[in-house]
Amino acid sequence: MYDVKNWIAGQEADGSGTTQEIVDPATGQQVGTLHLGDTATVDRAVQTAREAQKDWGLSSLSKRTQILYRMRQLMIEHTDEIAGVITREHGKTIADAKGEIARGLETLEFATSITQDLKGEFSANVSTGVDAHTMRQPLGVVAGITPFNFPAMVPFWMHPIAIATGNAFILKPSERDPSASSIVARLYQEAGLPDGVFQVVQGGKEVVDALCTHQGISAVSFVGSTPIAKHVHDTAAATGKRVQALGGANNHAVVMPDANVEFAAAQIASGAFGSAGERCMAVPVAVTVGDVHEKFLEAIKAEAEKMVVGPGSDPATDMPPVITPDARERVIRMTDEAEQAGATVVVDGRGLVVEGHENGNFVGPVVLTDVPRDHDTYTQEVFGPMLVVMRVDNFDEALELVNSSPFGNGTAIFTGSGHYARRYQEEVQVGMIGINVPIPTPVGYYSFGGWKDSLFGEYHAHGPEAVRFYTRQKAVTTRWPHQDEHLESSMSFPTH
């Protein structure tokens, strides 16, 4: 048993006095206690951040870069420790936890090139003797609010770039798996980051609302479910903040008749059941086009049935538990409801028991087909190990089905045809597209973001868009007349 607290001004800090259990999803047992912050804790963190940011925002770019390089090395040295706590609190496999740390570090690596990314533009003689240049400045204090499913990677989408651009950053991690962020806070300190530049406030709705409304915070980055993303966007924007709020998803993978079906099924199984389907870039819907349907069902059934379900700490495990007993019940209930509505259960994960882990949140992979188009298992984000296979007759119907979803996070097409692949990337209303790639999560030096109900705000996360999100631009026009020079001034608008 351990305690997880807030991290303010370079040390652990008590919060409201309220605590919450941290539970291992593989055993159902409490492993730790989270000490929650409140509105007063947020205020303390903001006051500290404001003071720290004054110097940090003026620090040299090379100093910032050197601290980020040290942080990268420390993260690599502590990968096993961080992956261990992620597996214990989230449930995912150790290999998957290490994978998310590595993907998070891509963003930190991108942030080390801030010396390039903060270069402004310069034009000499925009008018005779007049020059123009631009410069980007930090916003001040910015906040990040993150979901349970990537306790390391998603915060890393935010803080390295926010810090590299000269801001102070306050993180509110998910209350389900908060420990990784506490380790990151200590490592930033060890890397030489001044106290107060990176802080953590633990909590739930009260802390989120306090961050969204605090006048001392200039911008909020959010990643989580669509209803909360919309709430955060509207609340933070109403108090004049810049907001990027990434929401939920219901990603479709289209399987064309000319696809390599075995390859597509293996890739879609990894997208649907990896991390028990708890990824915003998971693939919960496969759309089979034409006569590929039966062959695909056979292949995906074989893939699903060979999944080893077990605790994330067991190297033999392919698919870990889901996050809570409620998440498990939801998958089982929705499978029941789909069956009652006429769906065919091709693979049934409902009865699964993992020996020795009877109190864990385990459910096996579920594959459904013949699901009515208006049924919740197709229209909602289930966020569990469930794949719904929808059948259409041709490419245009597949495109229409994908584009009718209110979500637009990610999608994939499996095909051997460059013609259809190209049409798909042109015509699909989705932010991130994979061509024969099931989880098209952009690398850290590109930006990540969906369309429609998958993102509220103008900016995507990490990469070049994050540099713009965390900075404001100034355009400066300069003239240096000699003190003896006589320059005529005109009352009309300057036309150069």
Ligand code: NAD
């Ligand atoms: P969530 O929306 O429940 O929680 C996200 C954050 O919001 C957490 O920090 C939580 O404490 C806070 N929160 C929860 N309820 C709140 C409320 N009523 N008011 C204010 N704040 C509240 O999401 P989750 O269950 O932690 O994560 C899963 C969701 O996140 C899925 O919908 C998934 O698709 C989405 N997600 C999206 C992306 C993306 O890039 N688009 C990435 C990862 C996860």
